[in-house]
Amino acid sequence: MSQGEEKDKRSLFRPEISDSDIYEAMKEIPGYLDITPGDLKEVYSHAYRHALDRIAGSLRARDLMTRTVYTIRRDTPLRDVAGILASNEISGVPVIDADMRVLGIISEKDFCSHMGDRTAKSLMEVIADCINNQCCFAMTIREKNAEDIMTTPVITVHEDATLRQITTVLAKNNINRVPVVDSQGCLVGIVSRADIVRVSF
Amino acid sequence: MTISGNGYLKKMRGVTSTPPRVSLSEIVWSWMGAFLGISAVAYLNYVILDGSDMNLMLGSFGASAVLVYGAIKSPLAQPRNLIGGHVFSGFIGVASYKLFHPCMWMAAAIAVATALALMHITKTLHPPGGATALIAVIGGEKVHNLGFLYPIMPAGLGAIIMLVVALLVNNIPKTRKYPEFWI
Structure with missing residues (x-):
């Protein structure tokens, strides 16, 4: 990460606190406080950053993850996969074997990139192609199974992974969700970007 | 980097405002503490020790009173600082006079x-420790004659009396407590 990005991240986490907030807080404490409002604000900003660091280091995958995970098998037909995604309003689903081991993952992106005769990167690209060609590209994957389009090998995190480690994994790999596995490598949950937003401050 | 640029001189403009004024009750209790603290030391000095060649009063106690009765949350006003500041500084003042007094x-x-x-x-x-050290040098013959007794008495003992008054007075109102820490 470059220094500029690091600085942006810092400013993002600056506490939303004004000089008058500090001044009013100081007035609420009886007695003379031997510190200027400016210094107090600076102390507060540093303490806030330490608190964020501590929380990011103490929240673990098992605290954040969704435990009831929809899963599919490698031979699940894609029309069923699409149905699972649609009816549960989710955008990705892990592919597991009989021992709950994660074989791969299928997301909307995987559908997009296997539809039609060229590789689309987004749903909008597929829609644009459909409109221009007046046909449905979904026909090309109609008879295929999960294993034909799943992303594999799949990136997973251990249930002990910290919030910081998870956000790094999501950001570095540009993915929206990551399956959580236990020490035996078995699926125990899934952490999505939405889960992280939910615990954010 | 220029002196007139956005660094050196700009720093002199200040960046923040004065802290809020304290409440009336805080002012009253500060006054009370300072009155009783200085009373205790001064009464012992002028009435009890009158006629003896012992002395308990020091100018720097006026400054200590501001801190230990008027800014009781300040780290500078805590017992460790009050006693340590006067004793260590008194010792340094005496040693400095003995070593360098021709100049x-x-x-x-x-x-x-x-x-x-x-x-x-x-x-x-x-x-106030800075004043205690200075008084050991500029305090005249009476102070110089005390030698290394000066950091114990008047400096240390006077500070202890002020501390006792601070503990008694500063903990009376609900809104005040003293000290913040001992060690």
């Missing part, structure tokens, strides 16, 4: 600067 300006400067440094090192920074 009074040097003795005075060394006393205050070294007392300040020692208070920082021992985490006993107490601004």
Whole structure:
């Protein structure tokens, strides 16, 4: 990460606190406080950053993850996969074997990139192609199974992974969700970007 | 980097505002503490010890009173700082006078600067300590004759009396408590 990005991240986490907030807080404490409002604000900003660091280091995958995970098998037909995604309003689903081991993952992106005769990167690209060609590209994957389009090998995190480690994994790999596995490598949950937003401050 | 640029001179403009004024009750209790604290030391000095060659009063106690009765949350006003600041600084002041007194300006400067440094090192920074060190040099014959008794009495003992008054008075109102820490 470059220094500029690091600085942006810092400013993002600056506490939303004004000089008058500090001044009013100081007035609420009886007695003379031997510190200027400016210094107090600076102390507060540093303490806030330490608190964020501590929380990011103490929240673990098992605290954040969704435990009831929809899963599919490698031979699940894609029309069923699409149905699972649609009816549960989710955008990705892990592919597991009989021992709950994660074989791969299928997301909307995987559908997009296997539809039609060229590789689309987004749903909008597929829609644009459909409109221009007046046909449905979904026909090309109609008879295929999960294993034909799943992303594999799949990136997973251990249930002990910290919030910081998870956000790094999501950001570095540009993915929206990551399956959580236990020490035996078995699926125990899934952490999505939405889960992280939910615990954010 | 220029001096007139956005660095050096800009720093002199200040960046923040004065802290809020304290409440009336805070002012009243500060007054009460300072009155009783200085009373105790002064009464012992002028009435009880009258006629003896012992002395308990020091000018720097006026400054200590501001801190230990008027800014009781301040780290500078805590017992460790009050006692340590006066005793260490008194010792430094006496030593500086003994070593450098043929050159009074040097003795005075060394006393205050070294007392300040020692208070920082021992985490006993107490601004009136600087005065205690200075008085050991400029206080005249009566102070010089005390020698190394000076850091114990009047400096240490006077500070202890002020501390006792601070403990008694500063903990009366619900909104005040003293000290923040001992060690």
